[in-house]
Amino acid sequence: MTEFTDSKSSSQPIYDRLKDEIASGKLPPGQALRQHEIGIRFGVSKVPVREALLKLEAERFVEFRKNRGAIVREISDDEILNLIDIRIALECLAIELAVPNMIFADFAKAEEILSAYDSQTEPTAWSASNIAFHLCLYEPCNNDHLLKMIADLRSRLGPYSNTIVSTASGLERPQQEHQMILNACKNGAADEAAALLKDHILTTKKVTAAFLRRRRAG
Structure with a gap:
């Protein structure tokens, strides 16, 4: 239970930063969001990174594509x-x-x-x-x-x-x-x-x- 709570806590700053960068255009539509690179950037494992990306997917800022992983979603x-x-x-x-x-x-x-x-x-x-x-x-x-x-x-x-x-x-x-x-x-x-x-x-x-x-x- 503690491990789950900790991962949720560590995913929030990642979610906040990525959302800001998508909203500002720093991360443009179609930009790949590689979990390994994001993990290195924030100094965390892939678990909180994936939680942040899944939350962004639920809010339609990110989408997961087969064989491409997560990318910044392009609005139609x-x-x-x-x-x-x-x-x-x-x-x-x-x-x-x-x-x-x-x-x-x-x-x-x-x-x-x-x-x-x-x-x-x-x-x-x-x-x-x-x-x-x-x-x-x-x-x-x-x-x-x-x-x-x-x-x-x-x-x-x-x-x-x-x-x-x-x-x-x-x-x-x-x-x-x-x-x-x-x-x-x-x-x-x-x-x-x-x-x-x-x-x-x-x-x-x-x-x-x-x-x-x-x-x-x-």
Whole structure:
């Protein structure tokens, strides 16, 4: 029983680090995750490494392939669109809860992010600014479980998929919609902010779906 507990304990830091590296793009889709090499890196046996990889597999960050072992899982086009649908439910709830708690500092931070967003020219930078803006609006919801679910969803998409979404969406349209959402928040109109956010994410899904179709065709 002690040995099992110890392996579980030693697998957690491995799981945390690998998940962070997958979410950040340091470990890209298709990257092999060799248990022996990971064991050497963390100074542990294969047992906690395998436990960490199995947990990542259960959360769909990793997959095991015959004769290849574990690799970083590549998210499919359909999954990108399905996860955008889940964003609507989670993020609209978050902004409804957040608006009544917002203060001037929250609005100032959001405006600062939007201002920096306008000066960016690359989709990767748009993606980072977009995520920062949305999370800034949701933080005052004061619901750590909900915020973690939103963050985990973003992690599951990963930087590659998030950049695809930003490339498809461009800069001008999302920025206009962001400002409208922020204005509703400033006015204390939680229902309006949630409705605008829903429309914003649905439009993002439509343009992303069209972009993915063109990419497959072309």
